[in-house]
Amino acid sequence: MKKGLVMLLVVAILFWWWFYQPSATKKVKHTAPPNVVSFETTEPQVKKPEIQKKPARSKQSESSSEIATTIHISDKTIADSVLSYLDVYRMTRQFESCQNIIYRLMEDENFDPVVSFKSRTQHLQALYPDLPTPPQISAIKRHASQCEQLLNAVQLLDLPDLDTSNGKTYAPMYQLKLRLKQYLLLLKPKTQKEQAIEEVLNLIELWQVYYEQVLTVSKGEEESHKAEITVLKEQLSLLRKEQLEISRQYHENPDSVERDSLGEILKEIEKLEKQVIELKRVDPEIREQAIEAFEPVNDLLFAQLKSRDPDVFYEAQKTLELNKQIYRDFGHFPYKDHGGKKFKVPFVEYVSPGDVIKDIFGIDDNETFGLVINYATQLYHCELGADCGPEGNWTPFYCHLGYDNLVEAACQHDLPTFYRDYFLNQNQWQDVQMVLDIIRELYAN
Amino acid sequence: MDRKIKWLLVILAGAFVFWFLYGQDKAKKTTTVNNNDSLKTSKQPQVTPKPDTLSQSERVSSSQPDSEVQSQSVDEKLEQWLVQIQDRRYSEDPTVEVSSLAMEFESCGNNNNDWLFTDKEPNEKQLQIKNLMDKHCKQLSADYPLLGNKENHPGLQIILHQFSTSTALGDYLQANQFATGGRLHTLEFSKGLLPLALKEKNAQMINMAEWISSFHIKNRLFEEQLIKGEHYEYLRSIQSIALTGLSCEFQDGITCSPSSRFMQDKCFDEEKFCGLDFKQWYQQAVSPGMDADIQILKTYFQGLVQP
Incomplete structure (x- = not known):
């Protein structure tokens, strides 16, 4: 009898453990906003976000034979046939800088990256008569080759289909980009770094929902x-x-x-x-509630700026600054669209990381502040361990990827050296160091 | 970004105006005030006429009726201009005076600053500055009717070369064609203009040197070794701020007022700067390192002035 009871107890404990163990990966506290209805309307109200992570596909190992066994991603050769979460994350990041090349590769069989570069930078000929110089040509060709390898690798993946129920259609390149991002969501992070990246990406998804809710309410109902x-x-x-x-x-x-x-x-x-x-009409109470619901999530994402992981910092900074052209406005994007004249009540209360630093630095002009903040923020990113070599996160934009400020020295040096010895002058460098000190004080202490 | 495209358009428009004023290589003619012609006032302008560099036969032939009419109207208009500029605001040199007035008129919008807001309405503060600009231009038009008179434009080019000069700055303005040919041309013109403008303590001409040199982002009015770096946006910015700062010292800071060209731009970019003058903006907007570079440039530019 006793043995039976013990067995029953063990089974009960196992049963409980199997069904009720907490999720190991969810560290984000989701605060549901109030579900307020103040009038009959078809306009969206503040609603509880529903974010569900799809279970990791066990099919991944089955499809391993379809995945290239050798993929060059950031100089790392993947010998395994199974890509890690970090590998795919790196692919999504690389896709961003390869976007235009991939678009052309998919559309034009005869795509020549150097010809394309010359066409794109015609307007700069007066400014840079030697463009492109031999080091720039080498960098252009290397980058195009890496992008082509990335495209091949991505096309070999068993990517999930896009949800087309919203009726939207996308260019093939953009479809691939979205599907790759979806693929990442299906993977399970294993290492601490991978988990940290997944955490910030999940938080960003949540942040965007709450942010959009504030914007929706701010637009006004009709x-x-x-x-x-x-x-x-x-x-x-x-x-x-x-x-x-x-x-x-x-x-x-x-x-x-x-x-x-x-x-x-x-x-x-x-x-x-x-x-x-x-x-249009905006209910100030509903708007206030939407902002109150947004603030804790915003605080959580701001806290991610203190991460010592360069990828986590990158994702948080990029999202919070609401910028489009990362290489120019990574640190501060002055043209944030909070609705402007299109909203009944633009969301001007929003303060980005760059706005905070601008306030501390004491410079009130977006144009003059822009001459230091972005360089300081990029340098901070480098200090966290980002790849800031000649083919890293930033210098390619000054070598060949950008639309202005194309300088040969960027093709041959790391970012700090390029800025200090070639691009910025001494006094400007001192200003950048001052802002960098502020950033370190805010995030690294 | 929209603001920069609009300024580019007005710079191109201004380039066209200045081509009209300076574009053709016409020889200087004397300003001969004909005492028999009726003048609006008895006060004669205090100028030292330059010798006529062209013989009578090289003037427009009187056998061509149109040119004869044109010649007569040029003389009449010249007289009218001289009467208008009797009370000098900038210089005793008539060429410099008229050029400065034209630049002042350009800076308030040339009686046509609606282009600033072709696709959007200014907010309240921006509207105040726009109205100040309008008011300034209207006052100028009232003081100098020929300035805003569009009918004069075809003849203004000929008239301008009729004005005498009494300064090196005036000689330079008369002698140099306004360059539409490219970056180096605009740079060379500005490089020659700047020290003369500084020597004459002429805010509008300093402003002109800054404006024309800004047509191309790589134009530097200073030695490359003075301020190094490849960040052209920064270099252009400090050059513009340094020159504007220097111009503030003259003619009661007209080129640094809340409705000046520099501050209009700032106001239309960021509402918080509407109503500030240049010095007030500077205190809020310039970082320590940038300030150091600007001081270096100001000292350098002042050093260009020949005694």
Whole structure:
């Protein structure tokens, strides 16, 4: 009898352990926002986000024969047939800098990276008559080759299909990019670093949901004046068609269009858009609640800036700064779109990491601040251990990938050397060091 | 970014205006005030006429009726101009005076600054600055009716070369064609203009040297070894700020006022700078290292002035 009871107890414990053990990877505290309904409306309300991580696909090992056995990613040769979470993460990062090349490779059989570079940088010929120099040509070709290898590797992966239920269509390159990101979500991180990367990526996904909720509420609802807004929108639609037609005519024959006609239409459009916005309604209480729900998640992501991992820092910084052109505005993006004139109540309360540093540094002009902050932030990223060599995260943009400031020395030196000895002058370097000290004080202490 | 494209458009428009003023290599002509012609006032401009460098036969032939009419209207307009600029704001040199007024008129928008907001409405503070610019241009037009008179433009080019000079700056403006040919040309013109403008303590001409040199991002009015680096955006920025700062010292800081060209740009970029003058902006906007570079440049530029 006793033995039976013990056996039963053991089975019960095993049963409990199997069903009720906590998730090992979820460290993020999800705070659900209040589900508030203040009026009947079809406009989205503040709602609880639902983020579900799909279980890791066991099919991965089955598909190992389809994966190339040798893949060059950041100089690392993968001998194993199974890619790690970090390998695929690196592929997604590399995809960002290879995007344009991959697009061309997929569209043009005869793609020549050097010819493409020359075409893209025609406007710089007066500024840089020797462009591209031999070191730049070598770097361009090497980069294109790496991108081609990446494309081949990605195409060999068993990527999940894209969800097309939203009716959106994407260019083949962009489809591949999205599918690769989806693939990453299916992988299970194993090492501490991988788990840290997964954690920040999950947090970013959550942050974006809460951020979008604030924006949605800030735009304003249209139900209260639906009829009037509909009429205005119809007028806007006609004006926009007229605008497109004028632009088309101007493009074909500038003399056929009266000089001020486009400007007048644009002003008229803006006037009507203003009227639409005036008719919209924002419930300040709902907006406040959305912001209150956003703040804890925002704080969590800000806390990730203190990570000693360069990839975690990179992802958090990039997201929080809401920037599009990372190499130019990594540290501070002054043109953040909080709705501007399109929102009833733009989300101007939002403060980015760059805004915080700008306040501490005491420089109030976005243009002059931009001449130091981005270099300081990139250098901090290097200090965390990012790849800042000539083919690393940043220098290729100054060697050949960027759209201006293309300097041969960037092809041959690491980022700190390039900035200190070639690109920035002494006094500017001192300003950059001052800002770098502020960043270290904020994040590294 | 939109703001930069619009300034590029106005720079191109300004280039066209200046081509009109300086573009053709016409010989200097004397300013001869004909005492028999009726003048609006009895006050004569205090100028030292230069010798006529062209003989009478090299002037537009009177056998061509159109040119004769043109010649007569040029003389009339010249007289009107001389009457208008009797009370000098910038220089006793008529060429310098008229050029400075033209630059001042350009800076307030040439009576047509709606282009600044072709596709969006200015906010309240930006509108205040725009209105200040409008007011300034209207006042200039009232003080100098010929300045804003579009009908004068075809003749203004000929008229300008009629003005005499009494300074090296005036000689330079008359002698040099405005360069539309490329980066080096605009750079050379600005390099020659700047020390003369500084010597004459002329805010508008310093402003012109800065403006024209900014057409190309790589244009440096200083030695390469003075401030090293390849960050052209930074180098152009410190050059612009240094020159604007120098111009603040003259003509009561007209080129540094809240509605000046420099501060308009700042205001239309960031509302918080609307209403500030250049010095107030400088205190908020320039970092220590940048300030050090600007001081180096200011000292260098001042050193260019020949005694």
